[in-house]
Amino acid sequence: MDTNAYEIRLPEINVQGIYPRAALFEHNCVPNTHRTFDADLTLVVRAAVDIEKGEHLSSIYTDNLWGTWERREHLLNSKHFLCECARCADPSELDTHLSSLKCTQCQDGFIQPSDPLDSDSYFTCDTCGAHVSAVPVRATLEELQAEVDRVEEDPSIAACETLVWACSKILHPNHYLILDLTYPLMHLYNSSEPLSREQLDRKEQLCKQFLRIADVLTPGISRLRGIVLFELQQSTDAKGTYIVQLQGRQDKRGAHQQVQGGSGEPGGGSVGAAVGAARAAGGPTGS
Template identity: 25%
Template sequence: MSIVRSAPSLRLVTDATKGRSLVIASPDGVPAGAVLFSEKAYAGIVLSEFKGTICNVCYKAADPDICCDDCSEVTYCSDECQSLLQHVHDLECPVLEDIDVMVKKSGTDRDLLRLLLRMLCTRASEAGATTSSHVVVSTFDHVREMVHATHLLGDAWNASVASGAAMLLTALPSSVTASLTVHDVVELAGRVNENSYSVDSWTGQPMVTAVCMFPLAGLVNHACDPNCTWSNAGDSTIAVKATRFIPCGEEITLTYIDTNRSRDVRQRDLAATKHFDCRCARCTEPLATSVDLRVDGVCCASCGVDGLFVGSLDDQTTPWACKGCSRPVSADAIEQFKVEAASLLARADAAYAKRQYKETTDLLDDLRDHYDVHSTNASDLFLHPSHYILTKALRVLADCNTKIGNIETAYANRKEVIARLTAVVPRYSFLMGNCYFDLGDILTICLKHDVWKDDVEVAAKRAEADAAFATCVDIRTICFVEEHPLVVEARKRLA
């Protein structure tokens, strides 16, 4: 693909079984924290639920007074941002006035229809697009080179999108729709489904507020043990950064999903949403030696944490065996034990969503009593301390304890989360950065409320808080660009 030439540190290779991938071209490799490329979104939209609150160009907080008075669909943070999108919005605005009618008649997802509209209008105005020497800028042809699996999305999806596409093509002027068919637009929607990126806002508390298309980033394959991250880099661009040294010739990878989950859950998620069977190094490593044995591990109560049960994820007839004493337990019993724990966590999550923090705490304490280390249950089993169910439970428990005023307990929860995750999650990851920030934050709260009285202990806790924020800054500086709101936030807390 011609777009790869815009990223000189990379080259495109093609494998008969794996397909396309990007590998490091730099002879000396690249260090952790290196920006491999920054890419401008070919097109992107602010999700409908954030209409009026997020700028449609840079994803900062919007100024409600700077909006389109005709369609009321787009808002900006400044006149400058408005001017950057105006050549596209002039084409889409008349159609946006009727977007809800089109959605109702076709059954197409509203935001998908809006993104398709913006992509078509961007295509028609590419001649006026700006270029940059340090940011990859793509074209509609690059978008059309992206893979898609439209044929796997079902007849109902294809029919509704075709209906919406026909309405768009009818409503738009011929200067926009030239040479495009309904089939073309449906396949474009398939590319959105397969390749779009959910982008966080450029605000103090980032949240997913936009969906965008990045043709070069779309070439980066998934791995459950990735060597890169991607994040908002401001002004509707993303930056792909190395999280460790990557030698020349090694493929660069990102994760498309939350990887701190069991192997079977990850693979089901990827098959359902991205339509491929993951064959990354982590997913193909024998379970007995993989980090997945701890992430989703069950232990023997007699042997402790070293007594992990080992078996086959594919063979449900052969019992699993304890690594310590060789005690056999059926695969069904192992699975049922995890299902029961997951069910209890789901109940806690539901209570948390309703802000029932005391009830959530009770449920999570019950989960730990029956499924954590030193728990008591009829199965004589417990989940490995780094099991993803337990680490998630501890994070939610820390939030609840903070909210109900049990701040010293919340501090203990935060420390324990880090200790447990360190064994299974890479240091340079969004999750670990957040965990260290949360630890520094709860220490600050405890110090503010004089939880510790002894001067020596107070000084030690202040130093611990500073160390937590410093670690957070170190992690986030590797994972994000320097100006990212989360890096700025952590630096402020360290100052």
């Protein structure tokens, strides 16, 4: 049952369901269909992208935000096959770099599995060509995974950002372990609460990063794209409100200064403040 079942996420519990016709869909790590469940648990499958006549219909049986090692091992353990799709066979995972690490030799390139379909294959830098055994790479990832799991037990903005910073010294910015942190972080920057301009910019940056990845790995209709677009819209709306409020405060401040000036001639205090601000900013003062 576990091999052919679909996981159904309900509000308080996850259950499994058997859908004989849907089980005929082949697996692909970049699927061309999208599935949802109605209120009565009817499985609805829609084309996520334009599908050519004669093209195989595909679904995904694992997590599309996992790296190649993790997806293939999960499929082998749960579905009893090893995927050899175009994404799994590409060292860069279609240029998304979900499994790439920083090269410790040149510091500029990223190491990727030479043969992604061989879990023991050595890693090669895409810049300097250095080789690294899979053994230390796996050990590093297991250590970082433990840290990610620890933070995910009780996530906070500070804890997630600190670990993202630490991971970014070792991993590609799109690495799946960093995405494991930035996905909840995107939600933790809740735009229903007052956020600073820097926090709103950070949330927008995270949303756009996920959209770039979704364009490649979950093209067309997808749950990931819907969630990220919702979060991005929240951030955009909040940023617009922030800008309007800031402009309103600046307008009030300008009107107050005009009233104090009386004749409209600038007072010494305001000029001194402007010169001081210009000097602090390193700009011209007119001297």
